[in-house]
Amino acid sequence: MTQTEIDSPDAKRPGLTRRQIYEAQVRRRSMAIAAGSTAAVLLALVVLIPLAPGWEGVKKSFFNADVFARTFPGLLEAFLLDVAIFAWSAPLIFLLGLCIALCRDARSPALYPLRLFGTLYTDIFRGVPVILVIYLIGFGIPGLGLPRPWNSPYIWGTVALVLTYAAYVAEVLRSGIESIHHSQRAAAASLGLGHSDTMRFVILPQAIRRVVPANMNLFVALQKDVALLSFIGPVEIFRQAGVYKSLLANFTPYVGAALIFLAVTVPATRYADYLMNKQARARS
Amino acid sequence: MATLDLKGVTKSFGRNTVCSGIDLTVGDGEMVCLIGASGSGKSTLLRCMNLLEPIDDGVILLDGVDISVPGLDPQPVRQRIGIVFQSFNLFPHMTAVENAMLAPRRVHKLTREALLPEITHLFERFGLADRMDHYPDQLSGGQQQRVAIVRALAMKPEIMLFDEITSALDPELVGEVLDVLRHLRRAGMTMVLATHEMGFARELADKVCFLDKGVILEEGPPEKLFTDPKEDRTRAFLARVL
Ligand SMILES: Nc1ncnc2c1ncn2[C@@H]1O[C@H](COP(=O)(O)OP(=O)(O)OP(=O)(O)O)[C@@H](O)[C@H]1O
Ligand SMILES: [Mg+2]
Numbered sequence: 001m002t003q004t005e006i007d008s009p010d011a012k013r014p015g016l017t018r019r020q021i022y023e024a025q026v027r028r029r030s031m032a033i034a035a036g037s038t039a040a041v042l043l044a045l046v047v048l049i050p051l052a053p054g055w056e057g058v059k060k061s062f063f064n065a066d067v068f069a070r071t072f073p074g075l076l077e078a079f080l081l082d083v084a085i086f087a088w089s090a091p092l093i094f095l096l097g098l099c100i101a102l103c104r105d106a107r108s109p110a111l112y113p114l115r116l117f118g119t120l121y122t123d124i125f126r127g128v129p130v131i132l133v134i135y136l137i138g139f140g141i142p143g144l145g146l147p148r149p150w151n152s153p154y155i156w157g158t159v160a161l162v163l164t165y166a167a168y169v170a171e172v173l174r175s176g177i178e179s180i181h182h183s184q185r186a187a188a189a190s191l192g193l194g195h196s197d198t199m200r201f202v203i204l205p206q207a208i209r210r211v212v213p214a215n216m217n218l219f220v221a222l223q224k225d226v227a228l229l230s231f232i233g234p235v236e237i238f239r240q241a242g243v244y245k246s247l248l249a250n251f252t253p254y255v256g257a258a259l260i261f262l263a264v265t266v267p268a269t270r271y272a273d274y275l276m277n278k279q280a281r282a283r284s
Numbered sequence: 285m286a287t288l289d290l291k292g293v294t295k296s297f298g299r300n301t302v303c304s305g306i307d308l309t310v311g312d313g314e315m316v317c318l319i320g321a322s323g324s325g326k327s328t329l330l331r332c333m334n335l336l337e338p339i340d341d342g343v344i345l346l347d348g349v350d351i352s353v354p355g356l357d358p359q360p361v362r363q364r365i366g367i368v369f370q371s372f373n374l375f376p377h378m379t380a381v382e383n384a385m386l387a388p389r390r391v392h393k394l395t396r397e398a399l400l401p402e403i404t405h406l407f408e409r410f411g412l413a414d415r416m417d418h419y420p421d422q423l424s425g426g427q428q429q430r431v432a433i434v435r436a437l438a439m440k441p442e443i444m445l446f447d448e449i450t451s452a453l454d455p456e457l458v459g460e461v462l463d464v465l466r467h468l469r470r471a472g473m474t475m476v477l478a479t480h481e482m483g484f485a486r487e488l489a490d491k492v493c494f495l496d497k498g499v500i501l502e503e504g505p506p507e508k509l510f511t512d513p514k515e516d517r518t519r520a521f522l523a524r525v526l
Contacts, residue, residue, distance in 0.1 A: 186336055187373035191387035191439060192363035201386055205377050 060250075067252040071244045075256050078240035082226045085158055085236070089226075090219060092162045097169025102199070104174055118170070125167035131228050134160040138232035153233035161229070165222050172214045176207035213279065216272035220265050227261075237261075286364065286442035286474055287312050288333065292342035293352075295325075295332055302328045304498045305342065310443070313472045317485040317506075320495030321521060326478035327370075329495070330445045333476065334358075334365040346443075363391060366436030367445040371452050374420040374428055374435070381407070381416040384435045391439070399438075406434045410464050426457030433464055444468065446477045482526055486510050494518045 016024075049055060103111075103118030125133065137160040142151040149155070180203050188198040230239035237257050244253035288310040295303040302325045310316050318326045331337045333344060335351065335358035344352040351361045374383050384403050388394050407416050410430045420428055429449050436444060446465070450458045462484055468475065469488050479485055485492055486506045493503040494515070502509060502518045510526075513519045 183369065183371065183373050184375065187369070187375070189358075190334060190336060190362055190367045190369075191435070192359050192391050193387055194359060194390075197390045201390065202375055206375075209377065 062251045062255055064250055064252040067244075067248055067250045068256055071241075071248070071253045072256050074244065075237055075240055075253060075260060078235060079237040079257075079260050081234060081236040082223070085154075085161070085226050085229065085234070086219075086223050089158050089162050089165070090222065093165045093169055093222070094215075096162060096166035097173055100166060100170035101173035101177060104170065105177055105199075107195075122167045122170055125164050126171070128164075130161070130164050130225055131231065133164050134228055134232060136160075137163070138229070154229070157229040157232050157234065161222065161225060165218065165225075168218050169215060172211050172218065173207065175214075176211035177203055179210060180206050210279070213272045213276035216268060216275070220268045220272070223265060223268075224261060286347045287345075288365075288443055288474070288476070289345040289348075290333070290342065291345070293329070293332060293339050293344060294341035295328055295337060295339050302498050303332065303339075306498075306500055308493065308500060308503075310474060310476055311490070313474055314490045315469055315475045315477070315488055317489040317492045318476065318478045318495055319480070319482070319485060319492060319521075319525075324495040325498045326495055327447050330367060330447050330476065330478055333445055334362050334367050336362075336367070359391075363387075363439055364441055365443045365445060366439060366441035367447065368429070368432045368436055368449050370448040374432055376420050379417050379419055380412065380423065380431045380434075383420070383431060384438045387435070387439050403434075403438055406437055409467070410434055411460070424457060425453045426460045429453065429461045430464055433461075433468075443474045443476070446475065446479070448478050448480060451480055480525065482510070482522075494521065496521075 052058075100118045100121055103114040104122070106112075106115045106118075134157055138153045138157040141156045141159075142153055145151070184202055184206070185198060188202045193202070227236065227238040230236055230242070235243070237260060241253040241257040245251060288308075290306050290308040293303055293306040293308075294301070306329060308316070318329065320326055328337060332339050335356075338354065339352050342352070343350050346361065346364065374380075375386070378386065381403060384406070385396060385399050388399055388403075389396065404413070404416070407413050410433065412427065412430055412434065415423060415427055415431070418427075420431070423431065432449075433444075450461050453461065458481070462481065465475070465477070465484075466488065477485070477489075489506050491503060492506045492509045493500045494509065494513075494517075495501070496517050502513060502515045509518070510522065513522060
């Protein structure tokens with residue numbers, strides 16, 4: 001190490017080791033590079049896109065401030081239906097997912113049918129596109145000619161979402177259950193706790209906590225997929241945006257709808273990532 | 285209090301025979317220490333004793349009753365034979381006192397209120413009175429092991445098994461855990477320990493068994509086994525660890 005480096009201004013800061021000073025320098029340099037390159041890309045976008053021949057037309061039909069202001073409140077109102085569908089399907093998804101995860105964990109031979117059911121269930125519902133399940137159940141069951149409230153595509157569409165997402169949640173929960181160290185089961189067994197008590201008081205509380213971030217990501221995806229119900233009837237935000245589009249011959253309502261989705265999903269995704277990082281740190 | 289008799293206990297994992305024909309008697313209020321090299325089968329033998337592992341052959345008698353009958357419900361037996369493992373097996377999402385109360389609550393159907401005086405007393409006895417509401421990761425290794433002992437004792441077992449409960453601890457924490465064992469010894473608890481603490485075995489054990497490749501090669505009172513071992517392998521092992 002040469003004298004000049006030790007005499008650099010940073011070296012005089014008290015309480016910092018040589019390594020910390022070096023790392024701070026590297027950090028500052030990489031932040032400057034990141035900021036510079038981001039600014040360059042943004043500038044290029046802002047300058048170049050308006051040069052495209054169709055830009056004026058796109059601006060008018062997608063980014064029309066007037067249309068945006070007129071349709072945004074209506075979109076927000078329609079979004080409440082998305083939120084409502086989300087709010088009552090999320091707990092059902094969790095409960096059904098939990099039941100299926102437990103079915104798949106059943107060990108005793110008498111419960112083998114449950115286990116088989118759990119496996120088939122997750123295979124089938126994870127293997128079919130959500131939109132197909134929504135069509136089949138959302139149109140198929142009301143087609144049976146059920147009496148008044150039971151023929152609503154709103155109900156059966158939601159059921160389709162619940163059935164599909166429960167399969168994913170079940171898989172996430174099962175991976176959580178399997179991630180709990182077997183010594184925890186041994187410790188519970190050695191105290192004379194039975195299988196169901198062990199699951200309920202020892203394994204599940206730990207497993208569910210461990211997979212909270214993964215489940216949050218699933219529920220963010222669910223919030224978006226609620227929009228798929230628009231294909232079978234309920235006038236939620238996506239369908240409302242479609243109505244506005246036809247009415248005003250303008251695509252701006254779709255942009256508004258996208259912004260509303262982003263306002264909900266981006267914070268939720270960030271939060272899930274934050275939880276995931278926190279867990280990773282806690283475990284290392 | 286109770287007695288435990290093992291007769292010809294054999295246990296294999298696949299082709300690997302870990303216990304082959306083990307005979308062992310643990311008398312009422314006795315303390316038996318299992319010593320032996322790593323992999324000699326000490327942990328496996330203890331796990332067989334409270335039916336965490338099914339045995340392949342032989343019998344295990346608890347107070348003269350065969351508890352190794354294939355298909356027997358292991359739960360009532362495990363309630364009578366407590367075990368504490370080497371690494372920490374506390375439930376990390378529960379406080380120390382919740383850890384200790386879970387099994388009595390669920391198995392004996394007692395309420396928290398009914399259990400609290402007794403459990404508090406146990407925590408006090410082992411110097412943990414101010415740690416009852418701590419989570420395991422807020423406790424030192426020695427404290428965690430003492431809580432694990434309290435948790436096992438809360439089920440009022442008649443026999444306690446300890447599997448190298450000090451070997452994962454920093455040396456300065458070993459003493460406090462051994463003190464707990466001394467305490468139990470004085471109270472007349474029937475105990476079986478797998479241990480590397482030869483000094484401790486010598487001080488307190490009624491009988492020391494040297495396990496080698498799944499058989500008890502030599503057993504006897506500590507003063508005899510430690511000072512005048514008959515078998516060469518015992519001598520070689522003791523020379524390495526003492
Ligand atoms: N669940 C298991 N499956 C397969 N093999 C096992 C299992 N448990 C133990 N063994 C094997 O049994 C043998 C004895 O292991 P055991 O843990 O009983 O030895 P130990 O005397 O307790 O050793 P240590 O002093 O290292 O704890 C080892 O060879 C081990 O690999
Ligand atoms: Mg061992």
